[in-house]
Amino acid sequence: xxxxxxxxxxxxxxxxxxxxxxxxxxxxxxxxxxxxxxxxxxxxxxxxxxxxxxxxxxxxxxxxxxxxxxxxxxxxxxxxxxxxxxxxxxxxxxxxxxxxxxxxxxxxxxxxxxxxxxxxxxxxxxxxxxxxxxxxxxxxxxxxxxxxxxxxxxxxxxxxxxxxxxxxxxxxxxxxxxxxxxxxxxxxxxxxxxxxxxxxxxxxxxxxxxxxxxxxxxxxxxxxxxxxxxxxxxxxxxxxxxxxxxxxxxxxxxxxxxxxxxxxxxxxxxxxxxxxxxxxxxxxxxxxxxxxxxxxxxxxxxxxxxxxxxxxxxxxxxxxxxxxxxxxxxxxxxxxxxxxxxxxxxxxxxxxxxxxxxxxxxxxxxxxxxxxxxxxxxxxxxxxxxxxxxxxxxxxxxxxxxxxxxxxxxxxxxxxxxxxxxxxxxxxxxxxxxxxxxxxxxxxxxxxxxxxxxxxxxxxxxxxxxxxxxxx
Numbered sequence: 001x002x003x004x005x006x007x008x009x010x011x012x013x014x015x016x017x018x019x020x021x022x023x024x025x026x027x028x029x030x031x032x033x034x035x036x037x038x039x040x041x042x043x044x045x046x047x048x049x050x051x052x053x054x055x056x057x058x059x060x061x062x063x064x065x066x067x068x069x070x071x072x073x074x075x076x077x078x079x080x081x082x083x084x085x086x087x088x089x090x091x092x093x094x095x096x097x098x099x100x101x102x103x104x105x106x107x108x109x110x111x112x113x114x115x116x117x118x119x120x121x122x123x124x125x126x127x128x129x130x131x132x133x134x135x136x137x138x139x140x141x142x143x144x145x146x147x148x149x150x151x152x153x154x155x156x157x158x159x160x161x162x163x164x165x166x167x168x169x170x171x172x173x174x175x176x177x178x179x180x181x182x183x184x185x186x187x188x189x190x191x192x193x194x195x196x197x198x199x200x201x202x203x204x205x206x207x208x209x210x211x212x213x214x215x216x217x218x219x220x221x222x223x224x225x226x227x228x229x230x231x232x233x234x235x236x237x238x239x240x241x242x243x244x245x246x247x248x249x250x251x252x253x254x255x256x257x258x259x260x261x262x263x264x265x266x267x268x269x270x271x272x273x274x275x276x277x278x279x280x281x282x283x284x285x286x287x288x289x290x291x292x293x294x295x296x297x298x299x300x301x302x303x304x305x306x307x308x309x310x311x312x313x314x315x316x317x318x319x320x321x322x323x324x325x326x327x328x329x330x331x332x333x334x335x336x337x338x339x340x341x342x343x344x345x346x347x348x349x350x351x352x353x354x355x356x357x358x359x360x361x362x363x364x365x366x367x368x369x370x371x372x373x374x375x376x377x378x379x380x381x382x383x384x385x386x387x388x389x390x391x392x393x394x395x396x397x398x399x400x401x402x403x404x405x406x407x408x409x410x411x412x413x414x415x416x417x418x419x420x421x422x423x424x425x426x427x428x429x430x431x432x433x434x435x436x437x438x439x440x441x442x443x444x445x446x447x448x449x450x451x452x453x454x455x456x457x458x459x460x461x462x463x464x465x466x467x468x469x470x471x472x
Contacts, residue, residue, distance in 0.1 A: 099206040140156055225257045
């Protein structure tokens with residue numbers, strides 16, 4: 001069954017055909033000067049769903065998610081990418097920490113967050129921009145040699161006028177560029193759309209390097225081109241990111257990469273839409289950025305957020321509300337409870353009819369809303385045996401990533417693992433299960449009273465991400 005992806009470049013759904021046997025995919029990663037928020041996470045879920053769908057269809061995937069730890073300058077939008085302070089340097093000044101320490105801290109938190117969302121990262125490479133400075137300088141040198149770049153007082157810039165079809169992804173407002181509404185005017189630039197490849201240090205920086213043109217640091221756009229070329233080669237099958245990357249960052253990646261490589265840079269560009277919060281755009285200036293930790297602190301599982309995101313198509317703008325997340329949390333809890341309580345621990349055969357439908361939905365540009373609807377149809381279908389239903393749900397979950405295979409482990413650990421080893425009486429095990437149900441329904445007063453009963457019986461219960469842990 002062929003896979004169809006919507007390609008931002010052609011503005012159409014296209015049949016996916018890989019360049020080689022192994023699919024090469026590049027995803028724009030975080031700028032690690034602060035904590036990633038839940039809006040950022042939609043982009044990484046998109047790349048995860050693409051990878052899982054490809055693997056579901058038998059492909060091997062080589063995936064790169066970059067870490068931007070230098071060169072992304074301050075500004076309210078991507079048009080300001082060549083002006084202002086370096087975000088890492090600014091964060092270092094404000095915190096008193098080194099730019100490197102800040103980058104390491106937020107890189108670690110980012111990896112923890114995507115793990116909580118159950119993103120597949122086995123074999124994924126997370127290159128740091130600062131580890132590929134030599135490659136970036138080499139690309140800038142080549143662009144200078146072929147006449148696609150020039151030097152002015154504050155750095156080396158790409159000349160967009162010499163690249164045919166600049167802006168082919170779309171999204172560029174040429175009138176705004178001409179008026180300087182998006183990009184601070186630089187009278188030395190040949191064209192308003194020209195962008196920085198290498199910036200000269202105007203003062204001593206924590207992160208700066210020698211180059212053929214003077215001490216400085218790379219521009220944001222050249223980093224992705226250099227890292228994707230070094231790790232994936234001159235051509236990439238799929239490149240993912242948020243729609244905010246389309247007008248500037250991704251058009252610039254195409255221009256500089258294709259100028260050097262002399263061939264098409266990316267075959268399939270895929271972009272996810274924005275998330276609003278309570279009807280308003282998500283923004284630092286509005287003070288409404290939410291992190292996964294804040295979702296967890298409200299008593300929700302990160303997988304509930306993953307489930308909620310998948311109830312809408314990745315290209316559809318969505319509005320986050322706590323009530324909406326509550327609904328997804330309830331649905332996911334019901335699914336896990338059904339999987340554990342109603343289905344045998346022994347799996348049967350994957351139902352071919354349901355599998356074919358599921359494959360058709362995910363292969364149709366990742367139609368997760370229909371895939372989730374199909375999942376619930378399967379749950380309600382009494383004509384499918386529990387064993388086969390279990391096997392089919394587990395098959396679906398290799399793409400959806402809702403953690404069904406972990407449900408058994410938690411229950412087994414709760415009732416037959418630690419508790420069994422401690423020879424916990426059956427009535428205490430029943431109290432443990434009752435407490436879990438109270439916690440899931442947010443009846444914390446009841447959960448606390450049940451904890452007291454358990455402790456009075458001589459057992460200590462502690463909650464962890466993997467489930468409750470019991471000790472004497």
